[in-house]
Amino acid sequence: MNQQTAPSPAPSLPPSPPPQVGIALLATTLVLAFSSLVALFPSAIAPTLADSLGVSTATVGIQVSLIFGGAMLTSLVGGPLTRRYGPCRVSQLALGLLGGGAALLTLPSLATFALASLIAGLGYGLTNPSASLLLFRVTPRHRQGLVFSLKQTGVPLGGVLAGLVAPALALAIGWQAALGCLFLVAVIGILLLQVQRHHWDRERDPRTPWLTTPLAGLQVVWQRPALRYLALLSLCFSAIQLSVSAFTVALLVEDLGVGLVVAGATMSAVQVFGIIGRVLWGLVGDILDDRLITLMGLACLSAGSGLAIATMDADWPRWTMVAVLCLMSLSALGWNGVFMAEITRLAPAERVADAAGGCLVLTYSGVLVGLPLLGALHGLFGSYTALFGLLAGLALVGLGFLLKARRAIAAPG
Known part of the structure; x- marks a missing residue:
């Protein structure tokens, strides 16, 4: 048969x-x-x-x-x-x-x-x-x-x-x-x-319109609560990241009495630890298979180290100053890859590029708006140590967005 x-x-x-x-x-x-x-x-x-x-x-x-x-x-x-x-x-x-x-x-x-x-x-x-x-x-x-x-x-x-x-x-x-x-x-x-x-x-799809849909990426992000909160997190984290890079030398020289050469060397160490952090947290996120938890840990580490920097004074040992700044760099400069990978997980497979672009609009906004605003607040408070205390608060705001993102994912429907 x-x-x-x-x-x-x-x-x-x-x-x-x-x-x-x-x-x-x-x-x-x-x-x-x-x-x-x-x-x-x-x-x-x-x-x-x-x-x-x-x-x-x-x-x-x-x-x-x-x-x-x-x-x-x-x-x-x-x-x-x-x-x-x-x-x-x-x-x-x-x-x-x-x-x-x-x-x-x-x-x-x-x-x-x-x-x-x-x-x-x-x-x-x-x-x-x-x-x-x-x-x-x-x-x-x-x-x-x-x-x-x-x-x-x-x-x-x-x-x-x-x-x-x-x-x-x-x-x-x-x-x-x-x-x-x-x-x-x-x-x-x-x-x-x-x-x-x-x-x-x-x-590629040659029929896809692009110039007539400039808000397509933002729509993808805003219509999905988890992506929306992740984008808002990046607004906070990008402002923290650029502030750490921009204000570390000034903090050491003006507030803590460190020489310019030592401050410059510390700045280099901060950047190196940022690179290490990017690889380390990406690996941690993969091992845990939970990048939101990884980002929450980064937010807590940024907040804790920011508060420690806020308490610094010139009597602190130099190695302690450097260690705390490098610890903050590990988180404040190391979040980007975990963030970008989480976008691809939360976005519809066919709209990954749109979601990345939409989230990055808010990320870049954190640089454009956050850095000048924090610089103006330094003029108000008169010290960079106080400014790093504000960065700790901003990290906690980011943690709040991550908790909202997690609840949005867990919500039925």
Whole structure:
């Protein structure tokens, strides 16, 4: 008797092969590191750049705000743009905008300086939505926390490169030629990414509208309570992170009587512990298989160390000051990868890039609004130790958002 079998369904598109995880991680980390390098390059040569533009070094510092302002704009459309053209093509677009912004910075004009910073910021804002979608597709769920955290080390890595490379290049070949080198690096990166485009962009949907739906990412986030509270958490954590980076040296020198050389060395240690924290907490989140609990632990650690810093005075032993600041850095600078991985878990699979872009709008808002506000509060309180006490309170606010996110996930329906 002939036995008929039901026809097998048409094969679906197979997932990317395992080797793609390593290649994708390397590519997305380097793109993110390059974006951070471009963003911080002018600050690293601020005195030279200020002389050429005829402005103060403080004016050069405004460039960071312009960068994040541009990043907020493209975060709004980064999700649908990535779904339409694919994560590889959008990463190439990001490199093009970053390199183009660097090239435009070579023109010694304040107007072009502002425009170039905004253009580079547009590229900066495209890096995470595209990277999130790509890594979500190729990374096993039980390794996403570690992989996303490793990718996020690109931010401090770019900062380290800016500090090491920018002044040396500016002295060796001039600041304009140094910025021109960044444009060449961007072109090389675009060409190298093209090799992978067939694999990484095969699931793109050319019919996806992007320019007509600038609020799509925010809608995805706001319609899902857990994602909404996670985004609000990032507003708090990003303000804490940038404050730790911006105010550590001033805290040590002005409030605690530490010499500038020792304060600078402490700042370097703080950044190194931030990198360690990004990898460590990503691994912890994967082991626990609960990234919200991991983020809660980070919030508590930030609050506790912030309160300890608030009690510091000049009589504290130097090693104790450094240890507490590094402990705060471990959490305050180490949350990003766990946060990005949790976005991919909470978002609908087909809207991962949209959710990443929507959340990052609030993340960048924490930088744009939080840092100037905290700086103004320092003027009111008159000490940086008191300011770190406020950061502890902000960490507890973030903990409250995490508790709300957990309750939203547990709620029926």
